[in-house]
Structure formats: structure tokens, C-alpha cells
Amino acid sequence: MTVVKVFVNYKESILNPEAEAIKQALGRLGYDDIIDLKVGKTFELTFADQLSHDKIEHEVNEICDRMLANFNMENYRYEISDSEAIQ
Template sequence: MTVVKVFVNYKDSILNPEAETIKKALGRLGYDNIFDLKVGKSFELTLEDGLTSAQIDHEVNEICDRMLANYNMENYRYEISEMEAIR
């Protein structure tokens, strides 16, 4: 099995009100050395064996573009790893 972890965040040009609220709250708690804070979404996809790297890349990009990320407001990145067989 192949595990793909997808991370979705707002683009730098988009205001992230949740992140700003958390950053301000941390400042009030004395953590005022935080320059930037990002809040996003993460997804973990488990794909069946037999797909090539190119097929995985194509499918994950298509899934992200169609469903997981809003192209106008968000960026995404992903990490691919092999899952050990359960015995």
C-alpha cells in the first residue's frame, strides 16, 4: 500500500483569520517571538499497490485540484511513503 499525506494551506496572499487569531492569543500568553503561523488541513490517502509513481502523482494532483484544495485560495503539497504489509 502507498500512503500519501496531503497538506493544504492558504496562499500567502490570502488572509487566514484562524491563524491570525491563534497568533494573537499566543502573543498574549507571552509567545511574542512568532513571526508567522499557518493553519491548514491535512489528509491521508491510502492507495492500493500497483500504481507507478507517475500514476500516483497524477491521481493525487487530480484529487487535490478537484476536491481537497481551492485553487484560488489554497496551495497543497504531499508526501508519498510505502506502507509496510500487515502480517
């Protein structure tokens, strides 16, 4: 099996109110050295062994573009690994 972890975050130009609220709360707790904080979503997709690496990449990009990430507001990246390597 192949496992793909997809990470979706807001684009730099988009205000992330949840991240800003957390950053401000951390500042009130004395963690003033944090200059930026990002809040996003993580998805883990498991693919069958018979799919090629190219096919998996194609499907992941299509899934992200169609459902997991809002193109206007978010960026995504992903990591592909064989399940044997994940412990």
C-alpha cells in the same frame, strides 16, 4: 500500499483569520517571538500496491485540484511513502 499525505494551506496573499487569531492569543500568553503561524488541512490517502508512482502522483494532483484544495485561495503539497516505511 502507498500512503500519501497531502498538506493544504492558504496562499501567502490570502488572509487566514483562524491563524491570526491563534497567533494573537499566543502573544497574549507570552509567546511574542512567533512572527508567523499557518493553519491548514492534512489528508492521508492510502493507495493499492498495483498503482505506479506516476499514476499515484497523477491521481493525487487531480484529487487536490478537483476537491481538496481551492485553487484560488490554497496551495498544496504532498509526500508519498510506502506503508512499510511508516511505523
